[in-house]
Amino acid sequence: MITRAEVEDFLFQEAALLDAWKLDEWLALLTEDARYRVPSNDSPEGDPASTLFLIADDIDRIRGRVARLKDPHAHAEFPHSRTRRMISNVRIVERSSPSPLGEGRGEGSGRGEGDVIVEANFTVHRFRRDERIGQYVGRYRYRLRVTDGGLRIALREAILDSLELGSLGAVSFIL
Amino acid sequence: MNETHHVLNDPDRLDFRVHRAAMVDPAVLEREMRRIFDVCWIYAGHESEVPAAGDFVTRTLCGRPIILCRDSAAKIRVFLNVCRHRGAVVCRERSGNARGYQCFYHGWSYDRDGRLDGVPGESSYPASFNRAELGLAQPPHVASYRGFVFLSFNPDAMPLEDYLAGAREYLDLVIDQSASGEMEIIRGTQEYTIRANWKLLVENSFDDYHLMSTHSTWLDYIKKSGVQVPKPAKGHVMPAHGVGKALGNGHAVIDNENFRGRPVAKWIPLYGEAAKPEIEAIRAELVERLGEARARRVADTNRNLVIFPNLVVNDGSSVTVRTFHPTAPDRMQVSAWALGPKAESPRARAIRLDSFLTFYGPGGFATPDDVEALESVQEGMSAWREIPWSPMTRGMAKEGEQLNTDELHLREFWIHWDRYMHAP
Numbered sequence: 313m314i315t316r317a318e319v320e321d322f323l324f325q326e327a328a329l330l331d332a333w334k335l336d337e338w339l340a341l342l343t344e345d346a347r348y349r350v351p352s353n354d355s356p357e358g359d360p361a362s363t364l365f366l367i368a369d370d371i372d373r374i375r376g377r378v379a380r381l382k383d384p385h386a387h388a389e390f391p392h393s394r395t396r397r398m399i400s401n402v403r404i405v406e407r408s409s410p411s412p413l414g415e416g417r418g419e420g421s422g423r424g425e426g427d428v429i430v431e432a433n434f435t436v437h438r439f440r441r442d443e444r445i446g447q448y449v450g451r452y453r454y455r456l457r458v459t460d461g462g463l464r465i466a467l468r469e470a471i472l473d474s475l476e477l478g479s480l481g482a483v484s485f486i487l
Numbered sequence: 488m489n490e491t492h493h494v495l496n497d498p499d500r501l502d503f504r505v506h507r508a509a510m511v512d513p514a515v516l517e518r519e520m521r522r523i524f525d526v527c528w529i530y531a532g533h534e535s536e537v538p539a540a541g542d543f544v545t546r547t548l549c550g551r552p553i554i555l556c557r558d559s560a561a562k563i564r565v566f567l568n569v570c571r572h573r574g575a576v577v578c579r580e581r582s583g584n585a586r587g588y589q590c591f592y593h594g595w596s597y598d599r600d601g602r603l604d605g606v607p608g609e610s611s612y613p614a615s616f617n618r619a620e621l622g623l624a625q626p627p628h629v630a631s632y633r634g635f636v637f638l639s640f641n642p643d644a645m646p647l648e649d650y651l652a653g654a655r656e657y658l659d660l661v662i663d664q665s666a667s668g669e670m671e672i673i674r675g676t677q678e679y680t681i682r683a684n685w686k687l688l689v690e691n692s693f694d695d696y697h698l699m700s701t702h703s704t705w706l707d708y709i710k711k712s713g714v715q716v717p718k719p720a721k722g723h724v725m726p727a728h729g730v731g732k733a734l735g736n737g738h739a740v741i742d743n744e745n746f747r748g749r750p751v752a753k754w755i756p757l758y759g760e761a762a763k764p765e766i767e768a769i770r771a772e773l774v775e776r777l778g779e780a781r782a783r784r785v786a787d788t789n790r791n792l793v794i795f796p797n798l799v800v801n802d803g804s805s806v807t808v809r810t811f812h813p814t815a816p817d818r819m820q821v822s823a824w825a826l827g828p829k830a831e832s833p834r835a836r837a838i839r840l841d842s843f844l845t846f847y848g849p850g851g852f853a854t855p856d857d858v859e860a861l862e863s864v865q866e867g868m869s870a871w872r873e874i875p876w877s878p879m880t881r882g883m884a885k886e887g888e889q890l891n892t893d894e895l896h897l898r899e900f901w902i903h904w905d906r907y908m909h910a911p
Contacts, residue, residue: 350850352675354581361837364675364825367850368841376711380704380852387701388855442866444682475581476678477849478820484855 313407314458319430320402322456322463327397330486335378338486342465343457346371349469350483356471366483381485388484394439395485399452401433425458427466434470436487438480446480448487449473494905495876496898503879503898507871510684510864515908516816523796523907524549528628528637528650530798530810531555531565535634535671535829536582541599544582546822548638548812552576554588554623555636558600563631565638566601566623577623588623597623633662634670653734657742657792661802663785664751665828666772672808673840677823677848683861684868685797685811685819689900691857692799692809693741693791695725695891696881701860705852708845709747713756716746729789729891731882737795737903739896745789750805750839751828752786757845758838765834793896795903800826805843817865823848 322341329338350367351358360368369377380386406429436448448470455467470487474480493506493515509515529548532555536544543556545568552568554577570577570590577588577597587604589596596605601623609616628639630647635658637647648655662670681688691697699706699719710716717726729743748755752770754763773782789803799809806826811819825843827836846853867874879901882893889895 352677354678355675358675360840361833362674362840364673364677364840364848365844365850366677366848368844372712373845376708376852379711380708383704383707385703386856388859444862476676477680478678479680481679481681481849482855482858483850484859 314404314425314428314456314463316402316404319404319428319456319463320399323399323402323430323432323452323454326465327399331395331397333381333392335381335486339375339378341463342371342374342468344371346374346465347467348374348377348486349467350487351469351471353472353474353476366477367487377486386484388482391441393485396437398435398437399432401431403431405429405431428456428458430454430456438485444481448480448483492905492909494901496902496905498883501880501883503883503894503901504876505879505901506875507868507877508875510686510868511816511871513816516813518908519813520550522910523904524812525640526644526907526910527641527796528630528639528644528647529796530794530808531629531636531638533634533670533672533808533824533826534563534631534636535669537563539584541584541586542582543578543585545578545580547820549640550812550814553626553638554578556585556599559598560600563629563636564601564625565629565636566597566625569624570595571603571621571623601625633658650736651794652736652738653732654736654738654740654792654794657734657740657790658800660785660788660790661792661800661806661826663777663781664773664802664806665831666776667828667830669829670806670826671829673825673827673836675825677821679821679849679858680814681811681819681821681858681861682817683819683858683865684816685813686900686904687861687864688811688819688821689793689797689799690897691861692801693731693739693793693891693896695729695741695743695791696894697857697860699724701856702853704856705846708852709755709757714746714748723890724892725890731889731891731893731896733895733899734792737900737907738793739899740790740792741891741896743789743791743891745787745803747789747804748842749786749789749803750835750842758842762834762838765832765838769835793900795900801847804846805839807843807847817868 348369351365355363381389384390408426432452438446450472453469457464457466493509495504537557540557540561543554545554554566554568556564558564568576568578572595575590575592577590587596587598594607598604603618603621626638626640627642628644727744727746729741731741733739752766754766792800797810801807807823808826809823811821813819827839848854879894882889882895
């Protein structure tokens with residue numbers, strides 16, 4: 313069974329890639345059916361099919377987002393923000409058995425463990441020129457898939473605690 | 488600075504300029520609050536946000552905390568969210584359903600209709616104390632246009648329909664996409680601060696001149712997804728034809744042939760093959776209900792509408808309602824929502840929201856770059872003494888039609904801004 317320590321190592325590695333803007337390497341951590349979401353601050357429990365989110369990407373739009381962020385014409389992130397992520401309170405909150413038909417599985421479940429739902433707290437400090445400094449605080453909710461190649465991200469939801477986005481302004485980097 | 492005009496409009500010399508002190512001077516903001524935000528009709532919210540008796544939302548408009556709600560008879564009301572006793576805010580929740588509103592400080596309570604109905608230890612007040620005079624205060628005028636609720640703090644405000652002038656036609660076009668004839672605000676609010684003067688967002692919201700340069704990454708994304716983006720015609724900036732129009736009272740619009748897809752109702756590959764029949768059905772319903780010509784008008788044009796001074800309704804990649812209030816010369820608070828047809832199918836709703844996020848909002852592929860542009864402009868405004876004027880003459884020499892990349896619609900805003908600022 314996958315352990316919390318393995319999950320933590322994975323999340324810390326992911327955070328390091330994002331802070332280093334190694335976005336292609338980050339993409340390689342995602343499954344073929346991955347989703348990335350940031351709910352609107354006033355509706356943290358919504359469903360993106362019926363609630364307006366800040367971000368609700370399927371894998372195609374995640375790839376588009378990365379392509380955009382690598383382009384110097386993504387003005388909100390050029391020059392890139394400096395970010396520093398603190399991830400803590402990592403918990404495996406649910407283990408699901410693998411689907412017998414492999415339905416919806418982008419990659420095989422090598423260890424036969426199915427998915428784990430993981431929650432973690434985050435603080436992401438973001439620094440831009442002219443003393444534009446933001447602290448994004450909240451919790452992550454992941455669906456991680458246990459594959460032959462290690463853990464992969466099937467769902468990554470960043471749920472902000474602030475009641476409005478307010479002076480944080482934008483979520484133009486990968487939160 | 489008060490009697491200085493910040494708008495130089497000289498049609499004979501084909502000159503139009505805006506003075507950059509208008510974006511930095513605290514005295515200008517103070518005057519705007521009194522002469523524009525306290526005088527005009529201001530968007531307060533949408534009736535669909537409070538569907539039933541007792542429903543409320545709280546927000547800050549024109550620097551004041553307000554409650555937009557339905558009273559006991561389910562009538563739309565706006566109250567100042569301020570206790571008549573010491574002034575504390577009486578409702579500190581964002582939204583909900585209330586039997587009434589109670590100030591927690593000394594316990595005064597008000598019913599859904601704003602009447603003061605509870606005063607602890609009332610017998611200690613002298614006989615002159617009159618509950619009937621101490622209900623929750625209301626702006627002098629509250630009125631709706633087809634679901635859009637406006638208020639005015641101006642006792643002499645003209646009727647809302649007159650104020651909206653030609654903007655009504657453009658609200659009608661948005662609302663006509665709904666088979667039920669009604670639109671609703673979809674759950675989920677995007678609220679964020681921009682470190683820039685609020686008028687820069689007015690300009691940005693219907694300025695197509697910036698689209699190709701500021702939003703090239705968004706264009707690349709939709710092109711890559713299979714959307715055919717035509718090459719601009721010779722001498723043009725945009726891939727499709729579009730015009731700028733003044734609508735009276737400072738309202739203006741850009742009205743564009745759509746090239747980028749619309750949930751109602753022009754399919755693009757981004758929506759996915761599976762969505763095609765849904766979009767076609769929406770289109771067929773429009774033609775059936777409105778006729779071919781009106782359906783084309785609704786479904787094949789994108790319109791960015793500014794209702795003076797601070798309401799934007801953009802009907803493009805999706806419909807967004809956006810309003811913003813200054814909190815300092817270089818700071819504004821923005822609230823943005825998605826608007827959709829009441830009773831649209833869950834699948835159409837999902838397409839609408841997905842399409843919204845591709846372009847709009849703090850995590851979209853376009854809005855963050857707009858925010859960056861406005862903050863960049865605001866930074867440059869600090870050199871207003873050396874570079875006092877911004878030229879705004881695009882299209883000024885043209886007879887007749889003005890393009891969406893011309894500046895007639897921006898000039899229209901500024902002409903009326905100046906008129907209000909210097910009204911006798």
